[in-house]
Amino acid sequence: MKTLYMARHAKSSWKHDVIDHQRPLKGRGKRDGKLVSEYVATNYKAPQKMISSDAVRALTTAHYFKDTFKVADADFTTNHSLYDFSGQNVMDVIKSLDNNQDCVMIVGHNHAFTSIVNMLGSEYIDNLPTCGFVILEFDIDDWSQVSTGKTTTMVFPRHLKND
Template sequence: MKTLYMARHAKSSWKHDVIDHQRPLKGRGTRDAALVSAYVAENHLAPEIMISSDATRALTTAKFFKGAFEVSDEDFITNNQLYDFSGQNVMSTIKNIDDTYSRAMIVGHNHAFTSIANMLGNQYIDNVPTCGFVIIEFEEDAWNDISTGKTVTMVFPRHLKQ
């Protein structure tokens, strides 16, 4: 059985004159990343490996989850392939996770993450919002063999602010 954790980067700031890849989080994004990562770490097992886009906003978000889950530096990887908006490179990254890992987490971007959550999960998600977190479980024993799994958790910032 394989379990995929997916987190879309938190809200980014557009007020800095930087290229898209270097866009930082805004204040709300930092607060949401702290809130969501703390909640999911309290309620779910830690991933055995985390793979994050190397874009600033995704990597900053991933570091909140890394800290909350207490993931070691050795099990935390950045991968430029997750700086992908169509989803092809994201799927390739997922399919190539080492099969010794049962629980893996990826941190990246939309539209890819909403598309993949809908393609791999069994619950339709209109939009994975910024700092949205989704868990999908698969019966398969190899990452390369996963297809449709069961969407077992969705945690969005708005769920925790009521």
């Protein structure tokens, strides 16, 4: 059994004059990152490995999850291939995960993440929102065999807010 945690980066800011890769989170993104990561870390087991896109907004989001899950530095890495919007590079990353790890978390971007959640999961999601977190489970022993699995969890910021 393999378990994949996927989180889309939190809400980013467009007010800075920087290239897309360098865009930071905005205030709402920081609040959502804290809210969702704390809920998820309280309710689900920590991943054995975390891999984040190296874009600032994804990496900042990933650090919220890393800290709340208490993932060791040695089990946290970035991969530029997750800075992908179509999904092919993300699928390559998933299919090449270490088979010694049964639970891995990746942090990245749309449209790739919505497409992959829908392609691999059992529940359709119209749009994986910023800081949306999804757990997919696969009845396999080898990550290279990933195909349709089961969507077991969806945690979106709006699920945790009382407004």
